[in-house]
Amino acid sequence: MNTGIIGTGRIGSTLARILVAAGHQVVLANARGPRSLDPLVAELGPDAQAATAVQAAERAELLVLMVPFDRAAALLPAGAVDGTVLVDAMNAFDDRGMPRGFGPKSSSERVAEWYPRARIVKSLNTMHFATLAVAGSVPRATAAERLAHYTAGDDAKAKEIVAGIIADLGFAPVDTGPLHSGGILQQPDGPLFNHPFTEAQALAWISH
Template sequence: GEHVQEHPAEAAGRADLVVLMVPFDQVRGLLPPHVVQDKVLVDATNAFAGPGTPADLGGRGSSDLVAEWYPGARVVKSLNTMHFETLAVAGTAGGERLAHFTAGDDGKSKEIVAGIISDLGFAPVDTGPLHSGGILQQPGGPLFNRPLTEAQALAWISH
């Protein structure tokens, strides 16, 4: 928008970690792939075909596509399952922490993202590899837009 002071590629080039928080149909080509080479790339996007309708990706996870479009990036699916209004207040609310999920194929990258989730006041819960764990989190998946406490999320993941 009008308040952007630099191109996203310039900002991403200086970052150690990049979070994609744009509409899914704008992800491909947003950044030159070399800009995120060897960086943690958090896919916080959701693929929709229309309002409230998950996109048909032919059985692929949206994060599988992100990883394909940005080869060499260390993609972690996270920060996408909670409605923004819940996200804005839940990390500072009292009581048991709500879960935010991570899925990825690089353990160190998931640890980094889990640390950020903890710092935001949420409980990080690992859903596994990028493909299978990412599908659990994307629209239409069983964890999408379900605010679960840490205990509820861990119980769900364990069975």
């Protein structure tokens, strides 16, 4: 699958590396422009290309947002992601580094307001980049011992697509439910954030 990643900091670059290692193609974009990505594209090889944010949205079958949260609102024309599986991998913090609240909504529901016709899935935001880089390749005695990545959303097929990517990377996809309640579980103030649960542990927690 051709996956677009907008935001190439530590977490975005790490995701690009493990996607290419798993056989995926990536289209990368950041705020500094395509030429700034030359070293990363050279490292990743022929399965990676640099683009603008709008070009990444046009070329990708699945698009991952990994930019600072507030920048996402005006990042793309709203119609650029109509019908696109859009992964909200962002975490909303305030100026003091504390989790931001959105009243009764999840942060992903705010993203859905910005891009109302995108197929939004909250995912790939709960794991530290250093864990993400290596944990999927660590041998596990059983499948249930794989570390979990989560999907939340209101489009079942979109969640299946993201779950397939998660499995390709060597992690266990765990569905946390709708974009509202499941997204809240994954946010920085939620119980699943920055806890490297195995699939078994995650399922036990969610079902309790």
